[in-house]
Amino acid sequence: MMKHPLPTRACLFLIFCLPAVLIAWQLGRPASGRAAGQQVYLPYVNNPCLKPGTPVLPAPEVYSSSSPVNFAAAASDLNRRGLALAHLKIGFHVAVGGNRTGIGDYFQKLDQAGVPFLYKSVNDGGALLEVIQKTSGPHLLVFRRSGFGSDPYGGFNYDVPDYSLSPQEAAARHWERHLKVFPPELKNYKSRIWLETINEIDKNRSEWLAEFALETARLALRDGYNWAAFGWSSGEPERSHWSGPKMVEFLRLVGQNPDRLAIALHEYSYSKSNIRNGYPYLIGRFQQLFQVADQHDIPRPTVLITEWGWEYNQVPEPAQAMQDIAWAARLYAYYPQVKGAALWYLGPGFDPIQDQAQKLIQPVADYGIRNYFGIVGGIGCLDPNIFLTPGDERRPLFENDGMREWVEAQAAAGRRRPEGVRSPCRREIKPAVMRATS
Numbered sequence: 001m002m003k004h005p006l007p008t009r010a011c012l013f014l015i016f017c018l019p020a021v022l023i024a025w026q027l028g029r030p031a032s033g034r035a036a037g038q039q040v041y042l043p044y045v046n047n048p049c050l051k052p053g054t055p056v057l058p059a060p061e062v063y064s065s066s067s068p069v070n071f072a073a074a075a076s077d078l079n080r081r082g083l084a085l086a087h088l089k090i091g092f093h094v095a096v097g098g099n100r101t102g103i104g105d106y107f108q109k110l111d112q113a114g115v116p117f118l119y120k121s122v123n124d125g126g127a128l129l130e131v132i133q134k135t136s137g138p139h140l141l142v143f144r145r146s147g148f149g150s151d152p153y154g155g156f157n158y159d160v161p162d163y164s165l166s167p168q169e170a171a172a173r174h175w176e177r178h179l180k181v182f183p184p185e186l187k188n189y190k191s192r193i194w195l196e197t198i199n200e201i202d203k204n205r206s207e208w209l210a211e212f213a214l215e216t217a218r219l220a221l222r223d224g225y226n227w228a229a230f231g232w233s234s235g236e237p238e239r240s241h242w243s244g245p246k247m248v249e250f251l252r253l254v255g256q257n258p259d260r261l262a263i264a265l266h267e268y269s270y271s272k273s274n275i276r277n278g279y280p281y282l283i284g285r286f287q288q289l290f291q292v293a294d295q296h297d298i299p300r301p302t303v304l305i306t307e308w309g310w311e312y313n314q315v316p317e318p319a320q321a322m323q324d325i326a327w328a329a330r331l332y333a334y335y336p337q338v339k340g341a342a343l344w345y346l347g348p349g350f351d352p353i354q355d356q357a358q359k360l361i362q363p364v365a366d367y368g369i370r371n372y373f374g375i376v377g378g379i380g381c382l383d384p385n386i387f388l389t390p391g392d393e394r395r396p397l398f399e400n401d402g403m404r405e406w407v408e409a410q411a412a413a414g415r416r417r418p419e420g421v422r423s424p425c426r427r428e429i430k431p432a433v434m435r436a437t438s
Contacts, residue, residue, distance in 0.1 A: 057380030059387060060086060060333045060373035062326075068369045071114050083374035086333035088367060089340040090325055091118035091140070093307060094127050095347030098354040102361040103346070104134070111135040113369040118340025120306055122146050122347065125183025132189050140340045142228065142264075142306055144196035145181050159199040167211035174198070174212075175219045190225050194304060196264055199231040206241035210250045217253055217261050228264035228304050229254070234282050235270075235411035239398055242292040251292070255299035258337070262302040263289060267341070270414030272310045275324035276392055280384035281399050281407045283308075284331060286338060291382050291397055300379070305332075305341035311414060313350040315343075315357050322363050326371070331387050333373035 061083070063074065075085040094100060107130075110117050120142035121127040128141045148155045156177055161170045178197045186193060197216065201209060213229045220227035229250070241247065254261040265286055271277035280287055290300045308328075315321055325343075332338045343364070346357050385394050399407060 054379075054381050056383045056386065057334075057376045057378065060330050060375045062330060063372050063374065065370045068113055069372060071372065074372055078374045081374075082376070084336075084377055086336070086373040086375050087115050088325075088329050088364070088371060089118065089332045089338065090308065090329055090343055090364065091120070091340055092346055092357070092361070092364075093120045093122075093342035093344050094124060095122040095345075095349075096124045098345070098347035099358040100127075100346050100361075101358055104130075106361050106365045107131060107135055109365045110368050111137045111139070115368045116140060116340075117368065118142065118304070118342055120144070120342035125186045128193060129183075129185050129189075132192065140194070140304070141192060142194045142196060142304060142342065143183070143186065144199065144231075144306070145178055146199065158197070160201055161198060161209075161212055163202070163205060163208065167208050168215045171212045171215035171219065175216055179223070194226045194228045194262060195220070196228050196231055196306060198229070200233045200266065201230060203232065203237035203241050206237060207244045207246045210244060210246035213250045214246065214253065217250070217257075221257070221260060226260050226262070228262040228306065231264040231306060232266060233411060234266045234268040234307075234414070235278075235285065235407045238404075239288060239292060242289055243295075248292075248296050248298070251289075251296070251301055252298050254301040255293065258299070258302045262304050262339070264304050264306045265289075266307040267305050268307070268312075268344070268414055269310050270410045272314045272316055275310065275327060276389070278407060278410055279387075279392070280395065280397065281403065282410065283328060284384055284387070286335075287382050287384050287397060290335070290337070294379070294382070300335075300337045303335075303338045305338065307344045308341035309344040312344070313353045315353060315360065318359050318363050321360055322367060325360075325364065325367065327387070327389070329367075329371075330373060333375060334387075336375075 063069075071085065071087075078085050092103070092106075094103075107117075111134075114137065116137055116139050118140040119128065119131055122144050123146055125143065128143055131139055131141060145158050147158055158178065158181075161174050163170070165173070174197060178195070182190075182195070209230065216229070217227060242251070251263075254263060263286075267283045267285060269275045269277040269279075269283050275283060277283075286303050286305070289303070293300050309315060310324075316324065328341070332341060343357060343360065345353050346361075347354060382397055384397055388394065395403070
């Protein structure tokens with residue numbers, strides 16, 4: 001056997017052995033050698049490419065016009081160059097009440113231009129019926145019943161399943177209750193609507209929730225509904241929660257039914273002044289889900305960002321907000337599996353956000369008909385850093401322990417509401433008197 005010459009051996013030692021020696025020395029140093037209680041973070045290695053040789057696809061090309069775009073001609077031009085056209089995917093989130101002034105013009109403008117939009121409603125079936133009756137495009141409609149209702153066994157929580165039951169029993173009971181209060185005016189259109197039945201649930205019960213989701217998905221497919229699972233809070237869940245055996249089984253089922261099953265996520269920056277705050281661990285966190293799917297050879301699932309924005313009761317002034325929306329629109333355009341994001345919030349209960357968000361209705365519509373993206377088809381390596389702007393910090397796809405603590409602190413602060421402020425969605429619900437109001 002040929003022996004390595006001395007220089008080669010030295011190089012091999014430096015590459016493979018010296019880092020381990022230095023790490024062991026650092027961890028073994030006495031407390032006097034570093035501050036008492038100081039944590040030592042080892043180098044964090046993250047490789048977005050699971051299959052050697054798979055390229056990172058180029059970021060979307062952005063096209064803008066001072067007048068409404070002829071999207072059919074634009075798509076044809078892109079196709080000749082091997083690109084596909086992607087539209088703006090950011091729409092609006094509403095509930096009963098609030099301020100929707102101008103929303104009808106928004107529907108009409110985008111629909112006539114051939115731009116699909118996402119529109120989510122909590123508790124107001126009439127809001128979605130208006131879209132169905134006044135538009136003809138393949139728009140993305142999401143409905144969620146929220147609040148507490150009467151139940152033979154006590155108060156029923158429409159947002160959170162009963163963890164005291166088995167996942168299968170909890171799923172059956174939860175599904176039955178949601179069907180009882182599904183707006184009757186929407187039942188003939190259920191194939192056009194995505195239904196959410198849970199919201200911001202406990203990530204630490206991820207395997208229980210995966211079994212719950214498997215059973216709920218079976219019921220939804222049986223009953224002809226399209227179902228979006230989880231509604232995880234911004235900054236959640238973790239890679240380990242996506243990677244459990246039951247969760248992987250559920251993700252595989254979702255990947256096999258992209259038009260009937262989806263993953264619902266929430267993405268907030270928790271900062272009115274910085275939409276890229278903590279990127280990609282708050283906005284853009286869906287990319288972690290796609291990495292886990294790639295790892296298990298699962299088709300990337302359909303994703304609905306059913307709450308999107310800055311803070312729970314604030315959005316920026318329109319000029320800054322539209323710059324932020326343009327940045328996020330390019331990010332979501334890159335991924336065909338991300339179907340849309342619902343900008344929080346035109347509904348009541350979180351003053352003054354409904355009036356601030358209302359000022360974005362016309363600018364968002366105008367952006368949608370005057371801008372589009374050219375994207376490369378296929379599945380490439382995940383590299384969230386291609387969406388950074390000058391001055392942004394480069395980060396791996398999955399956060400280390402230190403960054404995880406920061407994300408959790410941001411999420412805790414971002415979700416905190418002043419004393420006495422209650423969600424407008426959490427109210428007593430009686431199925432017999434449920435009627436939509438627009």
